[in-house]
Amino acid sequence: MTSRGPGKRVRKAPAERRSEMVAAAARVGLAEGLECITLRRVADELGVQSGLVGHYFPAADKLVAEAFTSATMTELDSLLPEEPAGPGGPGPDLGADPGTPLHTFRRFFTLTSSTDFDNVSKLWLNARHLSRYRPVLRDHVVEQELLWCRRIERVVAAGVEAGDFRCGDPWVTAVRILVAIDGTTAYVNTSADRRAAPIAHLTRTFAETELGLPVGTLESS
Known part of the structure; x- marks a missing residue:
C-alpha cells in the first residue's frame, strides 16, 4: 500500500x-x-x-455510511463541541459569556440557520432517504441522531441547572429541537431566497418557547 x-x-x-x-x-x-x-x-x-x-x-455501503458519520460528526463538533470554546474562541460575539449554555445556543442557532449549514442539511436529507434501502447507513443515521440529541440535551440540562432555561425534561426538549431543525432543513433544496423569510427563525423561536425564554433571547446580537 x-x-x-x-x-x-x-x-x-x-x-x-x-x-x-x-x-x-x-x-x-x-x-x-x-x-x-x-x-x-x-x-x-x-x-x-x-x-x-x-x-x-x-462493500461500498460501509464506506458510504462511514463517510456520512465522518461529515456529520465534524459538523456536530463544530456546532456543539464537547468542550465549549473559551474567551477568544472562534465565532462571533453573541452577547453572552463564552461557554455558557445561552452563548452556546445563540451560536448554534445562528450557524444552523445560515446557508453555511446547507451542505450538511442536504447530506442528512440524502442519508435519510437512502437509509430506507441501505441497512448499514440506517444504523449510522440512527446513531448520529442520538449523538446530536445528547449534545443538545447536555446544553439544555446545563442551562436548566444554571437557571437560564426552564423545561420539564431536557431529553424531550432536545429531541423536539432536533426535529424542528430537521423540519426546516427538509426544504434545503428550495432556493435560499424562497425559503429564508418564512422559516429563517422558526427553529430558534421554537427553541425559545421550549426553553421558557422570551422571543429573541437566542438571537445573535
Missing part, C-alpha cells in the same frame, strides 16, 4: 490510509451526494487504485 509523492513512494499506516479514504468519501458526499461515493471515485480522488479502496471497504 503506497502513495505517490514527489520523488518517492510513501507507505502509509493502515489506520491513516483508511481515515484518508473516509475523509475523501465524506467530501464527495457533502459536495455531490452519497450516491456519488463509489470505490472508483474515492480512488480517483486519492490517486490510488480502486482495488486498494476495495481492500479496506469490500
Whole structure:
C-alpha cells in the first residue's frame, strides 16, 4: 500500500490510509451526494487504485455510511463541541459569556440557520432517504441522531441547572429541537431566497418557547 509523492513512494499506516479514504468519501458526499461515493471515485480522488479502496471497504455501503458519520460528526463538533470554546474562541460575539449554555445556543442557532449549514442539511436529507434501502447507513443515521440529541440535551440540562432555561425534561426538549431543525432543513433544496423569510427563525423561536425564554433571547446580537 503506497502513495505517490514527489520523488518517492510513501507507505502509509493502515489506520491513516483508511481515515484518508473516509475523509475523501465524506467530501464527495457533502459536495455531490452519497450516491456519488463509489470505490472508483474515492480512488480517483486519492490517486490510488480502486482495488486498494476495495481492500479496506469490500462493500461500498460501509464506506458510504462511514463517510456520512465522518461529515456529520465534524459538523456536530463544530456546532456543539464537547468542550465549549473559551474567551477568544472562534465565532462571533453573541452577547453572552463564552461557554455558557445561552452563548452556546445563540451560536448554534445562528450557524444552523445560515446557508453555511446547507451542505450538511442536504447530506442528512440524502442519508435519510437512502437509509430506507441501505441497512448499514440506517444504523449510522440512527446513531448520529442520538449523538446530536445528547449534545443538545447536555446544553439544555446545563442551562436548566444554571437557571437560564426552564423545561420539564431536557431529553424531550432536545429531541423536539432536533426535529424542528430537521423540519426546516427538509426544504434545503428550495432556493435560499424562497425559503429564508418564512422559516429563517422558526427553529430558534421554537427553541425559545421550549426553553421558557422570551422571543429573541437566542438571537445573535
